[in-house]
Amino acid sequence: MKISDIFQTKKTVFSLEVFPPKKTSKIDTIYDTIERLSDLNPDFISVTYGAGGTGTGSLTAKIASDLKNIYHIEPLAHLTAIHTTRQQATDILTELRENGIENVLALRGDLHPDLPIPGDFKYASDLTKFIADFGGFDICGACYPEGHPESEDVISDVTNTRPKVDAGATHLISQLFFDNNDFYAFQDRAKLAGINVPIEAGIMPVINKAQIERMVSTCGASLPRKFAHMVSRYENDPEALFDAGIAYAVDQIIDLIASGVDGIHLYTMNNPRVAHLIYTRIRKVLEASNKA
Ligand code: FAD
Numbered sequence: 001m002k003i004s005d006i007f008q009t010k011k012t013v014f015s016l017e018v019f020p021p022k023k024t025s026k027i028d029t030i031y032d033t034i035e036r037l038s039d040l041n042p043d044f045i046s047v048t049y050g051a052g053g054t055g056t057g058s059l060t061a062k063i064a065s066d067l068k069n070i071y072h073i074e075p076l077a078h079l080t081a082i083h084t085t086r087q088q089a090t091d092i093l094t095e096l097r098e099n100g101i102e103n104v105l106a107l108r109g110d111l112h113p114d115l116p117i118p119g120d121f122k123y124a125s126d127l128t129k130f131i132a133d134f135g136g137f138d139i140c141g142a143c144y145p146e147g148h149p150e151s152e153d154v155i156s157d158v159t160n161t162r163p164k165v166d167a168g169a170t171h172l173i174s175q176l177f178f179d180n181n182d183f184y185a186f187q188d189r190a191k192l193a194g195i196n197v198p199i200e201a202g203i204m205p206v207i208n209k210a211q212i213e214r215m216v217s218t219c220g221a222s223l224p225r226k227f228a229h230m231v232s233r234y235e236n237d238p239e240a241l242f243d244a245g246i247a248y249a250v251d252q253i254i255d256l257i258a259s260g261v262d263g264i265h266l267y268t269m270n271n272p273r274v275a276h277l278i279y280t281r282i283r284k285v286l287e288a289s290n291k292a
Contacts, residue, residue, distance in 0.1 A: 001074050002138040003103045004170040006043050007198045012289040013263030015076070015173075015200065016040065018270055019048040020059035029270075030063055036272035038071050040279045046076035046105055046173070046265070061092060065099035076140060077101055079131075080109025081121035089120075089127065093134050105140040106131055106169065125163035132168030141169035143199060145177045145186040149220045158189040165195050172197060173265045176204035176215065178248075179224040180255050200263035201256050205249035205274050207242045209235050246274065250281045257282070257289050 006013055016037055021029050037045065045067055049060045064075035077096055079089065096104065108124040111117075121127045124141055131139050141164035144157055151157035161172070172195070177183055183201050190199060206212050212231055215221055223231070230248060234241040253264050264282075268275045 001102065003044055003074065003076060003140065004138050006074070007171065007262065010043065010263075010290055011292065012257050012261065012286060013043045013198070013200060014040075014286055015044045015046065015263060015265045016042045016275060017046045017048065017202075017265060017267050018063070020063055021270075027059070031066070033268075033270045033272050034063075034067065034071055034073075037268065037275055038073060040275060042073060043263075044074035044076050044103065046078060049078035049080050049107070049109075061095045061099065061101070064096065064101050068100055074103065075101055076103040076105050078105040078107060079127065080107045081124060081127035082109045082111060082117060083115040084109075084121065084127075085118045086120045086130065089130060090134070093131065093137070097136055102136070103138045103140065104131055105142070105173065106164070107142055123160075123163070125167045128164050128167035128169050138171070139167075139169045140171045140173060141165070142175065143172040143186065143190070144175045145182040146175070146220065146222060148175075154186075154189065158186070158193045158195070161190070162193050162195055165197055170197055172199045174199060174202040175219055175221070176202045176267060177221055178227045178252070179222065180252055180259075182222075183256070183261075184259065198262035200265040201253075201261050202265045202267060203249055203253055203256075204267040204269075205245055205278060207245040207271075207274060208238060209241065211269075246277050246281075249278055253278070253282050254285050257285050 018030065018033060021027060047060050047063045060077050064077040067073045067075040079092060106124050106127040128139050128141060131137050143161050147154040147157040174183060187199060227248065230244045234244050256264060266275060
């Protein structure tokens with residue numbers, strides 16, 4: 001099923017993200033995770049592509065295919081462009097198509113100093129156009145409520161997001177953020193920039209201190225006062241920080257759903273326990289939104 005069709009039938013889409021296990025881990029670990037995530041009845045699950053230079057790109061197609069054919073969950077396969085040639089993209093899209101996968105998240109990808117840059121794709125919009133010309137896929141793009149770290153400012157960032165939609169993206173998923181006002185301001189800017197596709201809010205539950213430090217250094221998310229207070233108050237009490245982190249994510253999600261967000265995309269970090277704890281607390285709100 002194409003994800004754009006899901007947006008036609010649901011007021012608030014609920015989706016999850018998983019990543020392939022590292023090369024040194026057993027592939028089976030991801031299937032335990034998916035098995036448990038399937039209880040949450042997600043509208044789709046996205047599978048990252050070689051994130052962080054882990055070289056797990058080939059697993060993305062396999063996991064996406066198994067999601068579809070074994071677990072009967074709609075997959076969204078991520079694909080990055082900057083270190084990929086047109087021939088490689090063709091091979092991957094062919095494999096995805098042969099496995100019945102209908103949805104691709106087209107990304108530029110992060111720049112890895114050790115990897116060559118073939119120059120076939122400069123921006124995500126170039127890959128989006130390539131996939132649209134290839135045909136047969138619904139295409140999704142990434143967006144950044146606080147602006148992409150390489151962007152000069154939030155205005156040029158949203159202006160640079162528009163070409164993805166013009167090239168064929170029918171839906172956007174946001175980077176994680178901790179202040180919903182950043183997301184609402186982005187929605188307003190996107191509308192002004194003529195972006196009229198559904199935008200899912202990316203939510204990352206933070207449950208330990210190391211994760212918070214990593215998030216801030218890799219994606220530059222700012223920490224609102226409420227969040228910073230939570231971290232400084234509970235950083236030396238892992239159980240309290242875990243509970244507070246879950247509550248914070250739940251609070252963000254309920255506010256977003258009540259405000260009419262198109263969808264919630266939960267970055268699960270392959271942690272089904274956390275995803276379950278959150279889902280249990282938002283299920284009724286999600287159901288009520290989709291009944292209304
Ligand atoms: P782009 O949209 O190309 O933007 C990159 C930069 O270029 C931005 O600063 C943008 O403003 C600028 N830009 C874009 N177009 C133009 C233009 N025409 N002229 C001038 N400037 C322009 N990374 C992975 O490696 N694997 C994954 O699986 C993965 N999944 C992700 C999922 C989501 C939902 C998100 C939000 C990010 C994900 N990332 C992943 C990270 C992503 O690859 C990085 O954030 C990357 O640096 C930018 O990718 P993009 O597709 O947003 O790039």
